[in-house]
Amino acid sequence: MAIILDGNKLSQQIRSELKLELENLIGHQKPPKLSVILVGDDAASSVYVRNKEKACNDVGILTETFRMPSDSNQKEILAQVNTLNNDLNVDGILVQLPLPSHVDEIEVINTIDPSKDVDGIHPFNLGQLVQGSPIFVPCTPLGIQQILLRNDIETRGKRVVICGRSNIVGKPVASLLSQRGVGADATVTICHSRTDNLPNITSNADILIAAIGQANFIDGNMVKPGSTVIDVGINRMDDPTKKRGYRLVGDVDYESVIEKVYAITPVPGGVGPMTITMLLNNTLKSWMKSNHLPGNVA
Ligand SMILES: NC(=O)c1ccc[n+]([C@@H]2O[C@H](COP(=O)([O-])OP(=O)(O)OC[C@H]3O[C@@H](n4cnc5c(N)ncnc54)[C@H](OP(=O)(O)O)[C@@H]3O)[C@@H](O)[C@H]2O)c1
Incomplete structure (x- = not known):
């Protein structure tokens, strides 16, 4: 009988490690924060975003979700991304995919500040990965x-x-x-x-x-x-x-x-569950980098 690779159990273990890492590092800095953009009302995407919010809360990462109507246009979505790029309180930006079909997804991804791209899908971060010096891995x-x-x-x-x-x-x-x-x-x-x-x-x-x-x-x-x-x-x-x-x-x-x-x-x-856990990992990593803190994350 095969070994069952239990992602829930491993996630719990890694989330405990991340929580401890954060508790040990946090001093007078603002806590890490993940901002999520959710466009439209796709049921599966809404469930994923709720799970991500809950996981952030569990380890002490602040989170906020910007829910935008499904008929939001390209300019409005890019404006929201840029607002988050410029917000010093935000360490990670996640645009929940897929976006509605009228939206140019690639342009949206390319607009995310690579230093906040905790999903690791901006061409800069994908390039770093291919080069062998990854920063944020998807x-x-x-x-x-x-x-x-x-x-x-x-x-x-x-x-x-x-x-x-x-x-x-x-x-x-x-x-x-x-x-x-x-x-x-x-x-x-x-x-x-x-x-x-x-x-x-x-x-x-x-x-x-x-x-x-x-x-x-x-x-x-x-x-x-x-x-x-x-x-x-x-x-x-x-x-x-x-x-x-x-x-x-x-x-x-x-x-x-x-x-x-x-x-x-x-x-x-x-x-x-491991995908969500790595989002927490990457958000913590981004926060550590912007606060010049050493740390032990993937
Ligand atoms: N567990 C998680 O956290 C997680 C995260 C992301 C995605 N997913 C799930 O993973 C699955 C894949 O998602 P994705 O976004 O990576 O892929 P995707 O964009 O849906 O693309 C599917 C890929 O599978 C290939 N494919 C389709 N039929 C095939 C066949 N008969 N034989 C061989 N290859 C075939 C396609 O080839 P072509 O390029 O030639 O079309 C394409 O490259 C989905 O079920 C998605 O929901 C899960």
């Missing part, structure tokens, strides 16, 4: 690396296959794990919807990372016996037995894979 990739590191799953010299090439997961996690150093040094392959013979590639992976967005796509025939599987996917599946009418499943067919692999992240309760 939260999901950083969370995945922490899961591997803190469960003693070796990446050095291992074959890592990533399904998905998004800017927030696939591409940055490939950069992160192929860097030199601890928790990296992997040989990385990125796959996507145009990849030929995907099962042939995934079944050779020592570590398989699924970030596709298709429920139960990766089955037992696509994984290597004894490998580690990281399931990033969050998909809603109709389930009349649930009060809300659906349940969340990953990109990996958990039941068909679990007997075959060494370790696997569950959905929910795997990568999801």
